[in-house]
Amino acid sequence: MDTTAIIVTIVGLGLAAFVLWYFFFSPRQTASAVSSSSGVQEVDITVKGGYSPDVIEVERGKPVRLSFYRDEENSCSEELLMPDFSIRRDLPAFKTTLVELLPEKAGTFPFTCGMGMLRGSLVVK
Amino acid sequence: MEPTTKTETLDIEGMTCASCASAIEKSLSRAPGVQSAMVNFATEKATVHYLPGQASPASLKEAVVNAGYGVMERAPDTSAAERSAEIDRQKALAYQKLKRRFWVATVLAIIIMPLSMLMLWPALMARVNMPVLNYALLLLTLPVLAYSGREFYVSAWNGFKHRSANMDTLIAVGTGAAFLYSLAATVVPGFFTSRGLVPEVYYDTTATIIALILLGKVLELRAKTQTSAAMRSLIGLQAKTARVVRPNGEEVDVPIEQVQLGDIVVVRPGEKVATDGRITEGQSSLDEAMLTGESLPVTKKAGDPVFGATLNKTGSFRFEVTKVGSDTMLSQIVKLVEDAQGSRAPIQRLADKVSSIFVPTVVVISILTFVLWFDLAPVDTRLPLALVNFVAVLIIACPCALGLATPTAIMVSTGKGAEHGVLIRNAEALEKAYQVNTVLLDKTGTITRGEPAVTDFLAPSLAGVAQDGPRLLQLVAAVERQSEHPLAEAVVRHADAQGGDKLMATGFRAVEGKGATATVGGQAVFIGNRRLLADEGITLSPELTAQAEQLLSQAKTVLYVAVAGQAVALLGVADTVRDTSVAAIKELQALGIEVVMMTGDNPQTAAQVAGQVGITRYFAEVLPAEKAGKVKALQAEGRIVAMVGDGINDAPALAQADIGLAIGSGTDVAMEAAGITLMRSDLHGVVTAIELSRQTIRTIKQNLFFAFIYNTLGIPVAAGLLYPFFGILLSPMLAAAAMALSSVSVLTNSLRLRSFSVKR
Numbered sequence: 094m095d096t097t098a099i100i101v102t103i104v105g106l107g108l109a110a111f112v113l114w115y116f117f118f119s120p121r122q123t124a125s126a127v128s129s130s131s132g133v134q135e136v137d138i139t140v141k142g143g144y145s146p147d148v149i150e151v152e153r154g155k156p157v158r159l160s161f162y163r164d165e166e167n168s169c170s171e172e173l174l175m176p177d178f179s180i181r182r183d184l185p186a187f188k189t190t191l192v193e194l195l196p197e198k199a200g201t202f203p204f205t206c207g208m209g210m211l212r213g214s215l216v217v218k
Numbered sequence: 219m220e221p222t223t224k225t226e227t228l229d230i231e232g233m234t235c236a237s238c239a240s241a242i243e244k245s246l247s248r249a250p251g252v253q254s255a256m257v258n259f260a261t262e263k264a265t266v267h268y269l270p271g272q273a274s275p276a277s278l279k280e281a282v283v284n285a286g287y288g289v290m291e292r293a294p295d296t297s298a299a300e301r302s303a304e305i306d307r308q309k310a311l312a313y314q315k316l317k318r319r320f321w322v323a324t325v326l327a328i329i330i331m332p333l334s335m336l337m338l339w340p341a342l343m344a345r346v347n348m349p350v351l352n353y354a355l356l357l358l359t360l361p362v363l364a365y366s367g368r369e370f371y372v373s374a375w376n377g378f379k380h381r382s383a384n385m386d387t388l389i390a391v392g393t394g395a396a397f398l399y400s401l402a403a404t405v406v407p408g409f410f411t412s413r414g415l416v417p418e419v420y421y422d423t424t425a426t427i428i429a430l431i432l433l434g435k436v437l438e439l440r441a442k443t444q445t446s447a448a449m450r451s452l453i454g455l456q457a458k459t460a461r462v463v464r465p466n467g468e469e470v471d472v473p474i475e476q477v478q479l480g481d482i483v484v485v486r487p488g489e490k491v492a493t494d495g496r497i498t499e500g501q502s503s504l505d506e507a508m509l510t511g512e513s514l515p516v517t518k519k520a521g522d523p524v525f526g527a528t529l530n531k532t533g534s535f536r537f538e539v540t541k542v543g544s545d546t547m548l549s550q551i552v553k554l555v556e557d558a559q560g561s562r563a564p565i566q567r568l569a570d571k572v573s574s575i576f577v578p579t580v581v582v583i584s585i586l587t588f589v590l591w592f593d594l595a596p597v598d599t600r601l602p603l604a605l606v607n608f609v610a611v612l613i614i615a616c617p618c619a620l621g622l623a624t625p626t627a628i629m630v631s632t633g634k635g636a637e638h639g640v641l642i643r644n645a646e647a648l649e650k651a652y653q654v655n656t657v658l659l660d661k662t663g664t665i666t667r668g669e670p671a672v673t674d675f676l677a678p679s680l681a682g683v684a685q686d687g688p689r690l691l692q693l694v695a696a697v698e699r700q701s702e703h704p705l706a707e708a709v710v711r712h713a714d715a716q717g718g719d720k721l722m723a724t725g726f727r728a729v730e731g732k733g734a735t736a737t738v739g740g741q742a743v744f745i746g747n748r749r750l751l752a753d754e755g756i757t758l759s760p761e762l763t764a765q766a767e768q769l770l771s772q773a774k775t776v777l778y779v780a781v782a783g784q785a786v787a788l789l790g791v792a793d794t795v796r797d798t799s800v801a802a803i804k805e806l807q808a809l810g811i812e813v814v815m816m817t818g819d820n821p822q823t824a825a826q827v828a829g830q831v832g833i834t835r836y837f838a839e840v841l842p843a844e845k846a847g848k849v850k851a852l853q854a855e856g857r858i859v860a861m862v863g864d865g866i867n868d869a870p871a872l873a874q875a876d877i878g879l880a881i882g883s884g885t886d887v888a889m890e891a892a893g894i895t896l897m898r899s900d901l902h903g904v905v906t907a908i909e910l911s912r913q914t915i916r917t918i919k920q921n922l923f924f925a926f927i928y929n930t931l932g933i934p935v936a937a938g939l940l941y942p943f944f945g946i947l948l949s950p951m952l953a954a955a956a957m958a959l960s961s962v963s964v965l966t967n968s969l970r971l972r973s974f975s976v977k978r
Contacts, residue, residue, distance in 0.1 A: 098593050098600075105589035109582045116381055116578035127256075133225065135265065137258055142376020142384075160263070167373040168312060168439070169384050174560060174625075179644055181560030181625075183305045186312075189263065208621025209573040210384035211377070 123148040126157060133158050138213070140173075140184060141165045144204070147213035153199050157215075159192045172207030175215070223253050226275050228264040230257065231288035238287065245285035249273060252281075302453050313439050320436050323366035323429035327422070330358050334422035352404040355421040363397060367428040383577035385617055391581065392612035393427050396420040396950065399605055418602055420609075427613055427954040434958025438618070441965040444972070445626050448633025449559070452552055455508050455527035460492030461485070463536065481539045485530045493526040493539055494546045500535030504528050509547060510897035511639025511906075554641050554895070558632040559625075561644035565915070566624040569922055576617045580933065584611040587937040603938075606950060610936035614953035618961035619928060623921035626968035631914040634974050639897035640907045647893030650877040651911035656857040657806055657904060658849060660871070661817035661824070663864040664881055664901065665803075665831055666793040670705055672712035674769060674790030677779075678761050688718045690787055694779055696723040697736040697743050705777065706734070708791055709745075729753075733777070744780040745789075756780045762788060773823030800831050802901030807832070809908060812857075816840050816848050845871035862904055879904055906976050917971055921964045928960050 094102075124146035126134035134157045139145050141164040151157050163170055163184040173182045178194045196202075196217040203214045233239060239257040242264060246255035251272025257264045266278055279289045333355055337343050363371075367389075374390035377383055403410055403417035410417035459471045463482040474492055477483070483492055491504070501519040506512055506528045515531050518524060524537050525547045543549065562570070591604035628645045635642045642648050662668050677687050695713030698706035700723060723736035723743070732753065733746010744750055748766075751758070758766070758778070762785055769776045769790040777789040803813050815836040817824050824838035837848050845863075849871050852859045861868070861875030872878030872892050880892035881899060896903030936953050940946040 094593060095597070101592045102589050105585050105592075109585045112578050112581050112585070116383055117575070119381055121381070141380075142373055142378070143380020143382040145380060147380065147382075160258075165373070165376065166312065167369055167376070167386070168316075168435070169373055169377075169386060171309075174562075176560065176562030179557040179561040181556070185305055185308050188304075205574075206384075207625070208385070208618055209570055210577065210617060210621070211380070211382050212574060 121146075121148045123150060125150040126152070132156065135160070137162065139164050140170045140211075142167070142170070143211050144213035148216060149213065150216045150218060151196055153196055153217050156193065156195050159194075160189050161192060162189045163187065169208070170206050170211055173204065174207060174209075175202065175204040177202040223267045224270045226266050226268065226278055228266065228275075228278060228282060229290035230262050230264055230282060231290050233257075233262060233287060242282055242285050242287055245281045246278065249277060249281040252278070302450060306450070309439075309443065313436075313443075316432065316436055316439060319366040319369075320429065320432040323362045323425060323432055326358050326362050327425040327429040330355055330422050330425045333358075334419070349404070349407065352400075352407075352417075352419050352421075355419060356401065356404050359397065359400075359421040359425050362425045362428050363393070366432060367393060370428075370431075383581065385577070387577055388580060388612045388615055388617075389427070389431055391584075392609045392950070393424050395605065395612075396427075396609050397424045400424065414598060415601060420605075423606075423609065423950050426951045427609075430951070430954040430958045431613075434962055437958075437962045438622075438965060441962065441969055442626070444969055445629040445965070446559075446633065447972075448630070448637055449552070449555055452508075452548070452555065452633070452636055455490075455548060457490045457492040457526060475543075477539055477542055479539055479542060482536050483539060484534065484536050485524075486534045487530060487532055489530050491524050491526055491528045491530060491537075494541035495524055495537035495539045497522050497524060497535050497537045500533055502533030502535050503531045505531055509551065509639070511637065511903070512898045551636060551641060551897075554643065555632050555636050558642045558644050558647075559629045561628075561646065563624050563628060563645035563649050563918065565649055565918055565922070566645075569620045569623060569925070572926075573617050573620045576615070576620065580612065580615040583933060583937065584608050587611050591938065603947075607936065607938045607947065609950040610948050610953045611933055613950050614932040614936040614948070614957055615929060616925070616932075616957045616960045619921075619925035619964045622961055622964050622968070623925050624918050626965055627914050627917045627921060627971060630968050630971040631910055631917075631974070634971060635907070635910055638903075638906050638910070638976065640903055640910065641895040641897065642907070643893045643895070647877055648911045648914055650858070650893060651860065651908055652915040653858045654811065654860040654877060654908060656812045656814060656852055657860045657862060657908075658814045658816060658852060658871075658875065659803075659833075659901070660845070660861075660863040660868055661815055661819065661827060662793060663899075664862050665799045665815065665827065666795050668793065668864065670708040670775070670791045671794045672708050672789055673774060673792050673794065675712070675787065676762075676765050676769075676790070677787035678759075678765065688716060690779070690781070691716060692718050692721050693738045693741070693743050693781060694745050694787075694789070696721040696738045697726065697734055697745055699723070700726040700736065701728060701734045703728075703734075705775065705791055709777070709789060712789075741782045745777055747776075748778055751778050751780055751785055754780065754783075756783060756785050758785050771822070773819065773826055795827065795830055796900055798900040798902055802905055803831050803833060805902075805905045806908070809905070809912075811908070814852065816845065818842070846874040849874040860904070860908070862901070864899075879907060902976070909976060910974060913971060913974055917968055921967055924967075925960070925964060928956075932956060 124136060126136045126149065132155055134151045134155050136149050137160045139162050161173060161184055163186050166186045171184060173184050180192060182190055182192060184190045199217050201214050201216050203212060205212050230242060243255050243257045246252055246264060246266055251269045253267045255264060255266045282289050333351065336346060370386045370390045373386035377387055400419035400421050403419050407417035457474055460474055460477045461469050461484045462472050462477060463469055463484055469484055477493055482498065483495065485491055497518055497520050499520055503515040503517045504524065505515050506525065508527055509525055527548045588604045588608040591607050592600050595603045631648065632642050659665055675691060677690055691713045695710050698709040721738050723738045726734065726736040728734045729746060729750055732750040733744065735742065735744045744754060766776050766788055769788065774790040774792040777791060778785060779787040806813050813833050815828050815833045817838055818840055819838060821838040824836050828836045840848055845868060849859055849861055859875045860877045860879060861871050862879045862881055863872055864881045872880060877894065878892040879894045879896060881896045894907050936948045938947055
């Protein structure tokens with residue numbers, strides 16, 4: 094192995110490690126729901142190559158209203174799935190789509206795009 | 219106690235910057251009665267909490283207008299039809315745009331390809347200036363990247379910022395790497411030649427990959443719109459207007475949104491019923507196939523319910539509106555199908571897990587591929603080989619096929635089910651129905667109609683009464699017409715069906731627990747049980763006694779008729795088997811399913827009905843509370859049980875079963891407990907549900923198998939695993955073609971479910 098090969102190997106392994114850390118182990122953006130006085134927990138979520146925030150904390154037993162604003166035309170994000178709540182919704186581009194649900198059980202419930210590539214989760218406490 | 223506040227959400231118009239939001243917030247907060255106001259610039263919404271006494275939506279709107287902005291009037295609740303229309307419009311636009319991007323990429327790729335292959339003709343190559351050719355190729359490739367492929371890079375970057383990776387990430391990195399390498403070889407070829415490398419370019423690879431992937435996307439989008447076709451046609455059934463009768467008798471066409479509860483609506487022949495209601499006058503036959511899957515028209519008269527979206531065939535009628543908007547049967551069906559399409563099938567769990575880690579894992583594999591090739595290949599070819607295989611791995615990997623495998627099949631099949639009057643609650647129900655090997659039927663209302671009907675009318679000796687049979691029946695009917703007993707209704711229905719002149723009865727008297735009597739045509743007519751006749755001192759002839767015994771032995775209820783103090787006739791009444799039950803049970807058995815019956819009747823009746831419909835195993839004398847227990851008993855035998863029932867009594871049993879099927883448009887309770895609701899009151903729906911589930915799960919399994927196999931074989935081959943043994947390397951362009959076809963194949967396979975039909 095010559096020097097170039099060694100450098101390529103080190104850089105490659107480092108890059109691979111970075112990819113694993115960056116996508117699987119790095120800290121996520123978390124947001125807690127704001128409860129309105131009528132008891133509805135509201136969260137605004139922007140959809141653009143992902144969900145921001147992508148971890149949403151809500152309280153159990155109170156209705157939740159999620160406003161998904163899809164800030165892109167990319168077809169990846171055109172569908173929203175929340176399988177635990179039987180929700181499949183088309184998100185029109187540059188529009189806000191309201192999703193209402195009632196979390197009855199505590200736990201972590203993922204939401205994803207139509208193909209499960211973009212991911213977020215609803216943490217019910 | 220704190221005073222109750224109300225919350226109002228306003229759609230704000232005219233905001234151009236974040237400071238506009240704070241200006242509106244300020245204006246709203248200062249308005250009387252407002253407790254708090256929050257304006258979101260991105261969503262263009264203001265959320266205001268206010269005291270209802272001191273502020274109102276109108277005063278809030280005023281505050282926004284005072285601040286110099288507008289409030290968009292929101293439709294009360296955008297209907298499914300509007301939402302789907304908006305989404306359809308956007309999708310159509312996106313499709314047009316995608317096609318344009320595809321054509322640009324294709325045309326350019328077709329030009330780039332032969333230009334890149336000039337080296338195959340050395341004679342030609344000698345005359346061409348290499349650097350000039352490379353610059354020309356660069357110029358041709360740039361639009362492919364910047365226009366056709368732009369979305370991949372934007373999406374990949376947006377995803378990267380969110381620490382998420384998707385298919386676009388793979389394409390962007392793959393084509394990006396090939397392009398950047400080529401760019402370097404074009405601009406600074408000296409860097410390569412000084413290290414003993416040939417400055418090769420991969421513009422053809424870059425352009426072709428993008429063109430092929432876009433082709434895949436075009437095909438995919440076209441197929442995808444078809445997966446929800448059934449759903450869209452369901453939404454499209456909704457009537458747009460209704461002809462409402464005003465109090466002054468005037469008939470006015472009004473938009474469906476303005477129709478209110480209690481309105482009287484006119485429906486003429488050939489027209490669509492606007493919404494749900496109850497007929498107040500007139501009668502007609504209606505085609506309800508769109509809701510129930512029942513192909514025969516249903517006759518309806520005053521007092522009968524009608525449903526929006528059904529088609530009026532022959533007569534005209536008026537009905538009173540009982541349900542509007544999202545409460546109508548059609549909306550409920552749409553909602554149910556929508557929910558089912560959003561649910562997750564347990565079978566999908568593994569695919570979900572895999573796809574959640576798929577893209578980053580593939581990126582890591584591609585990096586390792588690059589490193590290994592670079593380290594192991596001969597020095598003078600190691601860089602191009604490492605690059606080509608790196609790109610091939612990224613491009614061939616297809617998370618889409620995995621992601622599409624289950625949901626597309628579920629979408630097609632739930633829509634198809636609704637078309638046949640089979641409403642599937644969720645994907646799990648579909649999966650359970652697939653596993654069923656035993657169907658437990660509740661007799662009453664399922665196998666049978668659930669309402670008594672006259673099966674026998676016996677008048678052996680009419681001598682001395684001077685009556686003929688039909689007239690005698692009308693005598694009885696005249697009495698029963700005034701009674702409210704369910705058995706009396708059955709007698710009246712039977713008499714009406716036979717025809718004949720209707721007679722008038724006077725002096726009607728119901729004898730509680732025994733029967734009824736009245737005077738018809740001057741003769742006293744008694745109808746009831748044996749005790750009624752005994753009380754009147756009327757004796758039965760031996761012939762009638764024998765016939766009564768026979769009817770009783772067939773588990774029928776016997777009604778005794780006496781005219782002018784003499785017992786003259788018997789009526790046998792029983793719950794009758796639906797016309798379709800025998801055939802449907804046979805079909806279920808042909809599917810390899812054991813059909814078991816359960817009933818509250820005595821063993822004699824149970825055996826009789828079971829024999830009639832071809833069921834060998836049954837439970838008799840089952841109390842309503844024991845129904846769930848019987849389901850459990852069957853499950854304890856290791857069976858996967860589908861319970862078919864209709865009423866509230868069945869709800870616990872429906873819930874206990876592995877899969878519950880509620881028959882008829884059922885009660886809400888049964889619908890809640892049931893995984894599948896059959897809109898049509900016959901057992902054919904059970905067959906349809908099970909056949910549909912079997913085909914769907916089979917399709918899903920094929921899809922998943924294909925998607926897994928494709929990726930597990932494709933990725934190693936692309937990485938060059940076959941090279942050491944067979945010298946085979948996968949060109950990134952072939953990888954792109956394979957990838958484009960893989961997701962389309964999965965979709966096409968799911969779409970095959972559209973041709974589902976029940977063989978009769």
